[in-house]
Every structure is written in C-alpha cells, then in structure tokens.
Amino acid sequence: MTPTETLIDRLSENGATENGHPVRQFVAPLLAVIVLCALGVALVLEGAFAPVAEFGIMPLTVKWGFSIALVVMSATTLWLLGQPGRKTRSAMVTLAIPFVLVGLLLVLDLLVARSTFPGATWRTCLAAMAIMSPLGFAGAVVATRWLAPTNLRRAGLAAGIFGGSVAMTAYSPYCPELGMLYMAVFYCLPILAMAGLGWLLGPRLLRW
Template sequence: MTNINTVLDQLASEGAAPQTGSTLRFAAPLLAVLALCAVGVALVLDGAFASMARDGMGPIAVKWSFSVALLTLCGIALLVLGKPGRPSKAAMVAISVPFVPILALLALELSIAGPLFYGETWRECLAAMLVMSPIAFTGAILGARTLAPTNLRRAGLVAGLFGGAVAMTAYAPFCPERGMGYLAVFYLLPILTMAGVGWALGPRLLRW
C-alpha cells in the first residue's frame, strides 16, 4: 500500500508548493509575535537585567543561549517542514541540541547540591510562560500555514517549542532567579508542554 505521506509530498511538490515570496510571508508572523511578546513584557514589568548587578552575565547568558538557539532552530525546522519533499530528520534532531547542555548542567547541579527549585518569583515566571507561549505558538502556526507542511504533528510540535522559546526569550531579562533546577521546572516544562499541545493540535490547525 502506498504511504499516504509519500502521496501528499508528491501532490504538494507538483501543485501545492509554496509560491515565490513564501519565506517572507512565513517569517513575518514569527517575527511579529517575538516583537509583541518582548514589547508586551517590557510594558508590564520593570527591572530588566536588574539581576546582572548581583549575578553577572552568567544566568541570563545561559537562558538566552538556550532560548534563542531553540527558537532559531525551530524557525528553520518549520521552514523545512513546510516544503514538501525535503527531508526533515536533520532539522528535528537539531532542535534537540540546545537541550543537551542544559540537561548536562542540570545533572551537574543535582550531583553537587541536590534538587534546588528555589525562586520567589516563580509565579510571575510561570504566568509569563503561560500567557506568551500560546501567543507565539499562534504566530508559528500562522507562519506554517503559509507553506505546505505534510507532517502536521511534527510541524505542530515544532510550533509549540517555538512558542515556549519565544516566551522564555522575552521574559528572561526580567527573571532574577538562577539555578538549573529552577530553569528546568519553570522554563523547560512549560516549553515541552507547549510542544505536546502543538503535537496534539497540529493536524487540526495545519491541515490543508
């Protein structure tokens, strides 16, 4: 029996391939939600980068290195997934790379100090992630819909990861907390939850 994904890829490449200028139309909503979240959190919260006086650049560098790398790789993966016929396994593997050093640092922290999930501002952090992640996820879905993805669950998962990464990127300058345990619980878990939501809703939101 012919694989349905192969048929869809063939049909898309023949008649439903993205038109000229689709990359710009794809990128516009992704950049728009990134700007919206950054400006929105700046209008609501005070004290951006205030923790640098106490902790230096280390904590914000770790957070941004992870979140910016993840949102960039997710944007590339969505673009690849939106072009039928192109292999996407490498792009999917690439989005897992930013998690590797974070998990390694978490394991190191646990081995030295045990589980430390301290942080007085965890409510604000969780609220920021829960509010901004769906907004950025919506932008990623709108961008993906300008292309022609055929693996809708995979594209939805990547859109969810992008949404969480944008939220983390926007909120990180205002977060005074440090420690990999805190990052794992109040950043990674919401990001992975958003990825699960995207995986579940991808076929409904991205179907042609």
C-alpha cells in the same frame, strides 16, 4: 510522474500558495510575535536586566543561549517541514540537543550547587510562560500555514517549541532566579508542554 508527485513538486517550490513571497509571509508572523511578547513583558514588568547587575551576565547568557537557539532551530525546522519532500528527521533530532544539554548541566548542578528552589518569582515566570507561549505558538501556526507542511504533528511540535522559546527569551532579562533546576522546571517543562500541545493540535490547525 503521478499527479500527486507533480503537486508536491509545485508546493515545494511555491509553498501552500502560488502567489506572494513565501519567505516574507513565513518570517513576518514569527517576527511579529517576538516583538509583541517583548513589548508586552516590558509594559507589565519592571527591572529589565536588573539581574545582570546583581549576578553578572552569565545566568542570562545561559538562558538566552538556550532559548534563542531554540527560537532559531524551531523556526528553521518549521521552514523545512513546510517544504514537501524535504527530509526533516535530522532537524527534529537537533531540536532535542538543547534539552539534552540542560539535562546534563542539571545533573552537575545538583551535585555541586546549593541554590534556593523554587525561588521568589516562580509564579511570575510560570504566568509569563503561560501567557506568551500560546502567542508565540499562534504566530508559528500562522507562519507555517503559508507553507505546505505534510507532517502536521511534527510541524505542530516545532511550532510549540517556538512559542515556548519565544516566551522564555522575552521573560529571561527580568528573571532573577538561578540554577539549572529552576531552568529545567520553569522553562524547559513549559516549553515541552507547549510542544506536546502542538503535537496534538497540529493536524487540526495546520491542515491545508
């Protein structure tokens, strides 16, 4: 076994540092930014869950189903990417599934729905995504740096998806807008933009 292979084996067991608790050090920054975003939007905006009283639980269920799934999937992908030697291609492919589902639902929605677009609150939505997505991304970067990622572009992309999905999860209870076109434009596109930024910045921010 070469010295490089020995190093990779040790890092896969211990993460980027040999001391401490990698799981705790990984999870803590992720939870911190989730709580920070939720508290921040609660302090700035009013009417949490008011859209549920007006439109029912289904719109929020769709939004949260998408965003929470991405939060969990991107965090899991980051953990796998932080373990040298682990195969991560299937995890990266899995990250695309929620976006594919939104695309399919968007086609159906455009065929049968007559929703108003872009709605009255799209500026607030974009502002919330623009402010909170980088916070979530920063937390994911801090968390991942406790590990030992070797594919830094993939890790940056997953961190970007985590940041965007955290922002969507925090803002969704305040969002009164309906329709898959709104969700695709004002949620999915900002998340994908954050993922692209993470892809570009990953090699610089996650180098160890």
